[in-house]
Amino acid sequence: MTTRTARRALRIAAAGAGAMALLTLSACSASSSPSSSSSSSGDTAADTPVAPKLSGTVTVFAAASLKESFAKLGDRFERRHPGTEVTFSFGGSDSLAAGITNGAPADVFAAASPKTMSLVTDEEGTAGKPVTFVRNQLEIATLPGNPDGIASLKDLTESGVKVVLCDKEVPCGAAAQKALAAAKVDLEPVSYEQDVKGALTKVELKEADAALVYRTDVRAAGDKVDGVDFPESADAVNDYPIALLKDAPNSTAAKAFIELVRSAEGREVLTGAGFLTP
């Protein structure tokens, strides 16, 4: 009786230890164990045979600025290939990259800068070389009607004008610093936001008077903000790379999605959102 309980307890303990080991693994961001991370992540497509017809879920990790256009392309992809589903995780490119190198089960990564993409390629996390598929340029987002009469970066330094920038650590913030340096403008913002949507929201809510965001974000916000172009933005153009991930659970369908993004049709959707073609 007691020995049986003890044996059962041991078995539970072993299972528990396994679970803990997994936990520790993920907590330790073990980049050195691709085998265990792929075995734990391959839940959707690992046992489905490779078929010419596309099926299953394509998981796309994409920069927050791609949200509107990629959602549209995802819909078109699903309609064209019945039985497939495209799920997105939109966020800051850096956090997405960190998720991927820590074993997140993603198929495709589209980043807002080559630097963030390199976080993944450095860990040999992509299958093949990432390709630039669009470029994005900064614009000044102002309150509707531009009540402060902002026409240039210099106008942002005027007293009483509250400006928010993206944090220097995220791509839109890095681009903003580059543009400000090119314009030789010394700007003290009221806040460094954690991503481009955060910066834009502060203007949409009228808490800030202006923000340096991507042209695509100004476009996506509709009449809630006005956009002001400035010449120095040409010095701070972000290239957006896209890549198939090495541990992609559904690489066949993922490849097809990347093809759609890079096709003439994909380009049309993206330029419609304000992106530039590379």
Added chain:
Amino acid sequence: MSPGSRAGGPPRTRTGGARVVPLPLLLPALMGLAFLLVPLLALLVRTPWSSLPDQLTSPGVWEALRLSLICATAATALSLVLGVPLAWLLARTEFPGRGLVRALVTLPLVLPPVVGGVALLLALGRNGVVGRWLDAWFGITLPFTTAGVVLAETFVAMPFLVISVEGTLRAADRRYEEAATTLGASRFTAFRRVTLPLIAPGVAAGAVLAWARALGEFGATITFAGNFPGRTQTMPLAVYLALQNDPAAAIALSLVLLAVSIAVLAGLRDRWMRTT
């Protein structure tokens, strides 16, 4: 902190207790303990000890830590000033809809902090329901200011204090207050001279909880007060943004926050939060 030590158990069961703990309870308990502790251990394991001195002596760290400590303390003070009377109202008076009021008061406990930040922005922002008038009449705008950080932290931390104080008030013997009032003290004097000393340990416990919650507050702060080094960038914000590009720095910062939290909880628990 160790799993075996139990607060104030009688000595007789302490020696024999360990052997009679049934396995179906012990194993999940140990797994639960491991689940809570392993992530913290992982933080220690992965700490870049060699570069730690450099990380910790960078001015940004101390700026953020200083701001965190100041704001958490200010938020606790504000919670005490507003929260203790609120708890008294909930515990000692009868009014219609009191249950609902209590539920509303504790809502920030379960609300995602970022929702709290959005709500604060809509209420006290420059264009907010109330903030619009603050701006127009007094020229006060709260977003992007240190005062905004304090408000955001108070919003999420005060319910901890209110709950703690209300519980203590309900447990406290009302007869002392009643005796004081029959002896001629006004109700406020009775509260100040009799009730408050009586519930001091509960107030202190609530204050510690609120302080710790305020120290760790992230979502409401970054949403309402934004992120500017030295003004609104508290430690949790610094950790989050450091993680984007410099995980080593983020780990070092996390370690500082962890150490401060443990020090405060461990140091004050024995003194103020004696539960037995």
